[in-house]
Amino acid sequence: MVAIGSKALPLRRHRNCDSIAKCSMAGEDNTYNQGGRRRNMGRKSMKKSKGPESGGAAGETHKSIQHSNNQEPSVPHTSFLRQQVDPETAKYFTEISNVIEGTEIDMEERSSICGNALEETRGKEVELATDYIISHTLQTLLQGCAIDPLCSFLQNCSKDFPQISMDRSGSHVAETALKSLAEHLQENESQSLIEVTLNDICQAIVVNPVDVMVNCHGSHVLRSLLCLCKGVPLDSSDIHSKKSSAVLAQRLNFKSSRSDGSGFHGLHQGFPDMLKLLVSEILKAAKKDIEMLQVDQYGSLVLQTALKLLAGYEQELMHAIPVVLGCKGNLIESNIVKRLLSLMKETAFSHLMEVILEVAPDTLYNELITKVFINSLFEMSSHHCGNFVIQALISHARSEDHVELIWKELGTKFKNLFGMGKSGVVASLLAACHRIHTHEHQCCQALIGAVCMENEPPRCIVPRILFLDNYFYSKDKSNWDWPSGARMHTIGTLLLQSVFRLPTDFIHAFISSMTSLEENHLLDTSKDSGGARVIEAFLDSEASAKQKRKLIVKFKGHFGELSVLPSGSFTVEKCFDVSNVSLREVIVSEMLDVQAELSKTKQGPHLLRKFDVEGYAKRPDQWKSRQTSRESVYNDFISTFGSNTTKSSYKDANSTHNRSKSQQEKLKDMRKEINTQLSSSHTPFLANKPFKSSGQKRHSDGNESRPGKFTKHANEDVAKSKQKSHRKRKHDG
Template identity: 75%
Template sequence: MGKKSMKKIKGADGDKNISGGISETLKPQKHSNHQEASTPRTSFLREQVDPETAKYFSEIANVIEGTEVDLEERSSICGNALEETRGKEVELATDYIISHTLQTLLQGCALDQLCTFLQNSSKDFPRISMDKSGSHVAETALRSLAAHLQESDTQALVEATLNDICQAIVANPVEVMTNCHGSHVLRSLLCLCKGMPFDSSDFHSKKPSAALAQRLNFKSSRSDGSGSQGLQLGFPDMLKFLVLEILKAARKDIEMLQVDQYGSLTALKLLVGYDQELLHAIPVILGCNGVDASEGNLIDNNVVKRLRSLMKEAAFSHLMEVILEVAPEPLYNEIITKTFRNSLLEMSSHYCGNFVVQALISHARSEDHVELIWKELGTKFKDLFGMGKSGVVASLIAASHRLHSHEHMFCQALISAVCMENEPPRCIVPRILFLDNYFYCKDKSNWDWPSGARMHVIGTLILQSVFRLPSEFIHAFISSMTSLEEDHLLDTSKDSGGSRVIEAFLNSNASGKQKRKLVVKLKGHFGELSMLLAGSFTVKKCFDVSSVALREVIVSEMYAKRPDQWKSRQTSRESAYNDFISTFGSKETTSSKYDASFTENRPKSQQEKLKDMRKEIDTHLTSSCSPFLAHKPFKMSGQKRHSDGTERGAGKFTKHTMEDDTGKSKQKSHRKRKHDG
């Protein structure tokens, strides 16, 4: 275990021209196995680690796990131990026990030692990446490289190391892309080249709740440039080289990769901002060979039929969603006109295809796109609700708001879908709140508010989107909202989605009189609601839009529900004042009117009490003592409300939760991807 002399690092002593820039190193090299890309290997035999080496790394593990080792000594031990891996990188990295030790060494060593290890094992990097244990070693090494990039004068050495790894990957990329372990390592490598955090949701698959929030304009998307935020130092030329070389090598296997769950083709999301590369890559991924981009012809008409069929497959539907998100406008125009025109309703009715349609709508770029979609789906809202495809309708409402196009038409179509001719508008909001419950009801004419039932997730989101539209388009929705019966309004306030509908209404362009009409119906319940996670936000919003008299009612009900908080508040105020006086005041100030105001105990008249309450409202009700007034929820069961409209611990927006129990039973025989909401 004695220290050994460090060997010179490959690439740092003149063996590799680092200073020559990427143009010197990023050139595809000839590989004898390049033609074997269409027959990827899926496994290999692990070589046994000899007993002496295994014992050595066991002793190293015991040493570096000790707390008495200081940082400098630890780095030296890690470097010396990595020297012992030379020529044995594959066996050690793929050993279940030693791989854990190796990860610790790679995290604790210096940059030159890390790069030496990676350069020595670069030819075997794909093999290591495709192993269950080795993939963790590979990802740890890449993360360590990313961490060292924050240091000065490291870019050249890291670039030379990455070049060796990239050259090994592009020799046979399909093998790595279709491997469940290798695909994750490849994603990390691409993130490192992009300069993007490895765990960034801008690249990795988003949680359904985050994707839904973006789709419905509750969270920013790629189109506004947010995808470039948080970027670190990267290697853009190497990124483009790697992606385009992968596509070149994988072209013959593209039909297999389109439907492979590990295909990694969603890596093209990292090319956002490189429109020329996207214009080249996307047609290849779609299977369009020989198109003439110079003539504006990017989508081959011969593949349109196959693409429509592919969009009903799980893996490709996810891939197509990414393509629609990142496609430059000329390419999006061709996709929507050639591939989706005259097939939107058919695609929307499919349990996979409807998610692609939602993505298409969400990333519409112009009023012309909305017009095309309106012609095919504008009169089909009722059919879409009946099929359980409310997510398509929600995306349409959100897109019309984002592009300020066809807003009035979509509102009228929504009303027509849930309200029969000559029915009063008061039925609109209840039926949207319980979408599936209403549409699966056999006798719709006798449908009534289902007390105690959970409100429909997408239905509540649709109403939130509606109340963001200009008031002249939503008179019927405002009327329906203010017509809710008191007990129904209370049910809505207690529901996690329903409470957000009330907040959206109170934030809308409805008149103050209309908003206060709704608030008055909650009198007598503010204390109860303020104790609930969902209701506390509703109380806060009600307070904001209320008159002084209504605010007094809200406050009195809250403190009547929680008298101990009121007493604690007064004690806290007096204590804080006395501390201030003792630190900054004088004997004279201790007898001031402020001191008297806190210590006086004589009975007060009703007028004085009212005056004190008003003063309390004006000066202190926004303090942190009152969670609902401080824009904070009460902490119950570890729950937290997020900016995208989700609650941790209160259930997640998933494709599974976007459907009614009846809708679930209809789709049990389908594949893993769940029904739309």
């Protein structure tokens, strides 16, 4: 029977603290959260995130990371002779496992037991970490110990860290140790000790990094080490995510993209100087093996991570990217262009090239597009791997000149690309044109020409784009009809969402096609997740109110049915927002029949509260009065503050280019604030009274909120504007 307590399993030798006492400890950082074990890393989206980035004392400590002089690259091999754990040690760690996993222990006592047990690993770290059973116990110890024994363990086994990382069991131990280091970074007086520990590990890695890079287990550990040096959470979706939806959102301007290194989620203080030096030494050691690493699945992943983490460090990227591309100098030589184009048809390198295009400094991007991609865009777009590289190239275009170059080669090829199933290239080009405000009208015309035969009415445009592959793969396109029950094409729906973000003058045909949809087809569209977003995009577009209501009227009799559906509920909400009072009454009256069912859905309570369904059921007249007040206040605001650029149509097609983004956001926020203030089901809004200039408002649900951004001064500004107009008229008279 094993006693429980800090003295239950004493050390079999005295603990030596000398090595730890040598390190002074100072600094503070934030925690990482490591999730499940992910072996692959895919396309990412970046969002702006806050956090200082400083190396602290790193500049002094890890200057000692050096690559062995004149060391020849070895042929990667990862097998080693596994040493068996002696029976006495195995028994000791079995007892430790029973103690720490079988009974409740307070945190301080647990930490002491874990620290004592880690002391028993000295000299046997490799055997214990690579043992299938004991490695699990070792992970628990590393998670539960204090910073001193954790760093002591890692420093003792630092020379063997690459070997441990490449083992199936050992890699889990290595990653757990790195995660624990990251968690301790949030504690005061721990950064210097952690920095010294990481420096020891990095020195061991750069001796022969290729072995670690091409090993499926070692690759993941090395990527975690790079993330730790950067200050990025070890399970960051920015690094490890491979969701195509996130990539599409970024490429089609639905999600912000940052390539300056500040867009990582949860970015905390790390060791940037150590990161730069580590990547530099890895590339220096791997330079002769770069051709193999470019096409190796795991080697490519390490290179991708390294480049992503260097985003924003232009000088380092200007040196690193040519090495990764296989250039001899810092410029792209003409003799490697053909090889690069061939490599882009390989899965591993195509992913690597996408990252290069994302993080490349402007001068290097310009060199790539003018030297490597010129005259090869359509050929690459036709390839199942290469087309993703072209999408990345287009999405990260930096100027009108770049778009012009791309347009010359691809602008007349939309129909061909759709026919080959490469619609993502078209979608990326449309998004790039919209982002840089060039070739938008030409892009819309090319899109129409790709799906419409000559002299066909525009009503066919939207259905054919919604079912893009279904239409293009049909043998008899002239007799193609709406395929009832078929799932809508993902890229097709995203294309239409992008289209409806463009100025009205460019999209008249698309608006006409949208409003020409038959009632049953429109209902099918609203029940498809992608199709519903197309409807919402149309209702958010700059189409006129009359055109929007022409579409909304077709939903009559189906608002209740749609409101209980996950995607349909958002469509109903959007219809309500842009409808006049009479249409809103139709929507709410139809929702009364499904009120009980709607209250049980995720979105239902929100809709019932926002639309004030209960208030309408009890006092329809008061409900209509509030809705009329809402519309009146909003119309007064628009008439006062609106300009020609805020109307639904534009006399000048270029006026959209000069629109103030803050103005658009201001109008949107104002309408949202008006809607909020008028959503109360308990007290009617006083249409003839001004907004309160201070104090808190209480919503119908009883929650208090601060005054809105514009509500505070809206009525005052309206009054001033009218007074000014009156004075002007008086003066003119």
